[in-house]
Amino acid sequence: MQDPRRVEGINVQDFLNEHHFSPYQWLIFGLCFLIVLLDGFDTAAIGFIAPSLVQDWGVTRPALAPVLSAALFGLAAGAMAAGPLSDRVGRKQVLALSVLLFGAACAWSSFASGVTELAILRFVTGLGLGAAMPNAVTLMSEFCPDRKRALLTNAMFCGFPLGAALGGFLAAWMIPLWGWRSVLLLGGLAPLLAGLLIILLLPESVRFLVARGANQERIRAILRRISPAADAAQAFVTREATPAGDGAGVRMILSRPYVVGTLMLWLTYFMGLVIFYSLVNWMPLLLRDAGLSGQNATLVSALFPLGGVGAVLAGWLMDRYNANAVIAACFALTAATIFAIGQSAHDLGLLMAVVLAAGLAMNTAQASLPALAAAFYPTRGRATGVAWMMGIGRLGGIAGSFLVAELARLRFGIEGIFAVVALAGVAATLALLVKLAAERAGRTRG
Numbered sequence: 001m002q003d004p005r006r007v008e009g010i011n012v013q014d015f016l017n018e019h020h021f022s023p024y025q026w027l028i029f030g031l032c033f034l035i036v037l038l039d040g041f042d043t044a045a046i047g048f049i050a051p052s053l054v055q056d057w058g059v060t061r062p063a064l065a066p067v068l069s070a071a072l073f074g075l076a077a078g079a080m081a082a083g084p085l086s087d088r089v090g091r092k093q094v095l096a097l098s099v100l101l102f103g104a105a106c107a108w109s110s111f112a113s114g115v116t117e118l119a120i121l122r123f124v125t126g127l128g129l130g131a132a133m134p135n136a137v138t139l140m141s142e143f144c145p146d147r148k149r150a151l152l153t154n155a156m157f158c159g160f161p162l163g164a165a166l167g168g169f170l171a172a173w174m175i176p177l178w179g180w181r182s183v184l185l186l187g188g189l190a191p192l193l194a195g196l197l198i199i200l201l202l203p204e205s206v207r208f209l210v211a212r213g214a215n216q217e218r219i220r221a222i223l224r225r226i227s228p229a230a231d232a233a234q235a236f237v238t239r240e241a242t243p244a245g246d247g248a249g250v251r252m253i254l255s256r257p258y259v260v261g262t263l264m265l266w267l268t269y270f271m272g273l274v275i276f277y278s279l280v281n282w283m284p285l286l287l288r289d290a291g292l293s294g295q296n297a298t299l300v301s302a303l304f305p306l307g308g309v310g311a312v313l314a315g316w317l318m319d320r321y322n323a324n325a326v327i328a329a330c331f332a333l334t335a336a337t338i339f340a341i342g343q344s345a346h347d348l349g350l351l352m353a354v355v356l357a358a359g360l361a362m363n364t365a366q367a368s369l370p371a372l373a374a375a376f377y378p379t380r381g382r383a384t385g386v387a388w389m390m391g392i393g394r395l396g397g398i399a400g401s402f403l404v405a406e407l408a409r410l411r412f413g414i415e416g417i418f419a420v421v422a423l424a425g426v427a428a429t430l431a432l433l434v435k436l437a438a439e440r441a442g443r444t445r446g
Contacts, residue, residue, distance in 0.1 A: 010233040012210050015223060017145045021152075024225040028143050029152060031202050032136040033159040034194055035099055039133050040163025042106050042125060042187045046071065047281040048171035048298060049180035051288065056180070059115055062405050068281045069401040070119040074126020076394035082131030083387025084249045087380065090212075091139040092204045094131060100195035102128025107188025110181040128191075130394060133160070134370070134387035141374035142207040142382070150323060153371035154315030161311075161363040164280060168302025210238045211379045238379060252381035253388060257442070262385065264435035265373050269393030271428040272331070272366040275338060278400035278421045279304055283355075286404070286414055287345065296348070303356045310364035315371060323372050324436035328429045330365035335425030337361055342418030365428070396424075 046068055053064060078098065086094045102125045109121035137153060144152045167183070174182045203222045210219060216235055223230035253262045283304065287297035310330075317326045337358035344350040370386055377385035400421075407417045 010236055012206050012219070012223070012236045012238055013146065015230070015233075015236070016143065016226070017147070019145075019227040019229065021145065021148065022226045025143050028202065029140060029156055031194075031197060032140040033156045035095070035132055035136045035159075035191075035198070036157055037159035037163035037166070038099075038187070038191045038194055039102075039129050039136075040160035040165075041167045042102060042163075042191070043071065043075075043129055043160075044164035044167045044280050045106075045171070045183050045187050046122060047284065048168050048301075049175065049183055050281065051284060051298075052175055052180040053115075053118075054285075057115065062409060063115065065402055065405045066119045067115055067122060068277075069398045070122040071126035071129065072277065072394050072397040072401065074123040074128075075130035075397065076126075076391045078127040078130025078132075079134055079387045079391030079394060080130075083134055083384040083391070086135050086138065086383035086387070087208075087249050090204050090208055091135050091142075091383065092198070092202055095135040095139065095202070096195055096198045098128045098131035098135065099191050099198060100128070102126075102132060103188050103191030103195060105188070106184055106191070110184035110188065130391060131387075134383065134390050137370040137374060138383045138386050139202075139205050141371065142205040142379070147319060149375060150318035150368070150371045151312065151315035153374060154311040154318070154368050157367040157370055158311050160367065161359070165302050165304075168298055172298045172302070206236070207238055207379050210236050249381055249384045250388070253377060253385045258377070258381075258385075260438040261376055261435050262389075264431045264438070265369065265376070265385075265389045266392040267431040268327075268331070268428045268435075269366070269369050269389050270396035270399075271424040271431070272362070272369065273393050273396035274400040274403065274424040275334065275362055275421055276366060276400070277397035278404050279338075279358075281401050282404040286417065287351075289414070292348070300348075300352055300355055303352060304359035304363075310360045311367035314364045314368045318368060318371065322436065323368070323375070324432045324439070327365050327368045327372060328432040328436070330361050330368070331425050331428040331432065333361040334358065334365055335422045335429065338422040338425060339419055342413075342415035345414050362425070400424075 050064060050068065053059065053067070082094050082098060105121055105124040105128060109118055109125060112118035112121055137157065140156050141149055141153050167187070170186070171180075171183050174186070203225075206219055206222050209222075219236050220230050220233070223236070252258065280301070283301040284297045287300055292300065314326055314330060337354060340354045341351070341358055344354050369389065373386045373389045374382055403420070404417060407420060412420070
């Protein structure tokens with residue numbers, strides 16, 4: 001008797017759920033992890049070279065704010081443009097082009113001769129960075145079985161804080177030997193190589209191909225590398241419980257079933273990046289002003305993004321419990337530990353422990369948000385939903401960069417600056433609780 005699934009078609013997500021996570025999927029994971037790691041390195045590099053820019057170019061710290069924030073404007077624009085584009089033309093094409101763009105621009109910025117030129121090149125770098133991250137998250141999530149999606153997506157996203165931490169450790173070693181330009185040059189050449197690997201090795205998302213009605217043999221060829229059982233299927237389909245009449249792309253994520261969750265995701269990601277960029281861009285300078293040596297200030301600051309490895313544990317918890325509640329708890333802990341940094345700035349041992357704890361809580365929470373968004377939206381709006389959350393959220397990075405500059409201008413002390421930044425963690429916690437309440441109310445009405 002003929003297998004009825006061969007006639008009707010196999011749901012591609014069921015296929016992924018029914019088979020072990022294959023070496024081919026691990027290859028996809030590795031490439032996406034590399035992209036996110038390089039994204040973190042290039043995003044944070046400017047903060048680690050900031051003290052050298054102040055010294056070499058003789059600029060004031062407030063005058064450096066445009067350089068620190070230029071990439072963030074590009075990140076926002078790149079993410080918001082790339083999400084809808086990816087939902088139309090595919091994840092792989094947009095991802096490859098964006099990685100090549102930020103690699104070329106970062107390498108070129110190592111030859112910048114002044115603040116204005118560097119700010120322009122950082123904006124272009126940001127365009128590529130902003131487009132790369134959400135597409136890597138979306139593509140990875142669409143190759144994951146349901147039972148491990150949050151765990152694997154969070155593990156991949158750990159590449160971002162690890163890349164940022166790597167930037168700090170390498171900057172502390174490279175700048176005394178070869179100067180700050182070497183950090184940007186490395187941050188450009190590595191993505192150019194990664195872009196070539198993407199073109200040669202990375203497949204298009206099978207869920208995207210099925211949703212777009214692509215050639216069945218193209219889909220089968222990809223799934224065959226996951227399991228030979230793909231040969232038994234006559235066709236592949238996707239079945240997602242999407243409310244009728246909600247459109248696609250931006251229209252879908254702002255439709256009635258999704259709008260509250262969308263707005264709360266935007267607010268949460270915004271507040272998380274207020275914290276992240278306030279500290280990554282300014283902590284080395286703030287700690288130096290508090291009396292630490294330049295090298296110690298850089299090394300202590302590098303502990304903050306290193307804490308993102310906790311996202312693996314958060315992903316495991318998200319696959320088993322309510323993901324909104326898990327991340328909200330992490331943001332609540334973030335608020336408490338960020339406040340504590342300002343109170344311990346004059347005790348090096350305690351400061352290192354508190355910065356690492358703050359980084360563990362904050363980066364775990366922030367690294368978990370893309371997985372939360374990817375699970376919240378269906379395929380035809382997933383890239384847009386993830387990208388717009390990250391794009392709107394990047395405005396928080398811009399706000400964070402200028403926030404600390406303004407607080408310093410108003411002569412806030414280090415305790416006051418960290419207390420103000422900690423309030424963003426409280427706001428993120430409340431936003432996720434609102435999203436959770438809205439989802440429960442929606443299920444009750446349904």
